Amino acid sequence: MKIYYRCLLLSNPNKILTTERKEFIISKQLFRSATSIGANIREAQNAESTADFIHKLSISLKESGETEYWLELLVETNYISQKEFISLHHGIVEIIKLLTTIIKKSKEKNTQ
Numbered sequence: 001m002k003i004y005y006r007c008l009l010l011s012n013p014n015k016i017l018t019t020e021r022k023e024f025i026i027s028k029q030l031f032r033s034a035t036s037i038g039a040n041i042r043e044a045q046n047a048e049s050t051a052d053f054i055h056k057l058s059i060s061l062k063e064s065g066e067t068e069y070w071l072e073l074l075v076e077t078n079y080i081s082q083k084e085f086i087s088l089h090h091g092i093v094e095i096i097k098l099l100t101t102i103i104k105k106s107k108e109k110n111t112q
Contacts, residue, residue: 003041003098006091010034010067013080013088023079030070036063037095050110054103061099068092 011034017027037060044056071092075085 003095004038006095007034007038009091010037010088013074013084017074017079021079023074026070026073026077026079030067030074033063033066033070036060037067050106054106054110057099057103057106061096061103064092064096064099068096 011031014027014031017023017030040056040060040063044053044060047053047056068089071080071085071088074080075082080088
């Protein structure tokens with residue numbers, strides 16, 4: 001559930017970016033990648049095998065990296081403040097760490 005709420009927070013800037021700051025392209029990409037993280041985790045929960053589980057979480061990890069990229073672009077183009085970036089970036093880094101740990105442990109368990 002921790003990752004779910006982090007993803008939810010990462011999708012929130014879309015509202016402010018589109019209505020107040022009139023930024024539509026990067027915010028849409030951020031929304032897509034951030035919501036994809038949770039969607040793939042949900043798919044992993046219903047995986048048909050350990051390999052499928054690892055694969056779905058690996059997709060979530062890739063989407064997390066993409067989300068981090070869009071956040072970096074938003075701060076570099078001054079659509080979000082450094083303070084907003086730090087808060088959001090902390091969340092995505094936490095997601096990346098959690099997913100990396102789960103994938104690593106699942107791979108180790110799968111080879112035993």
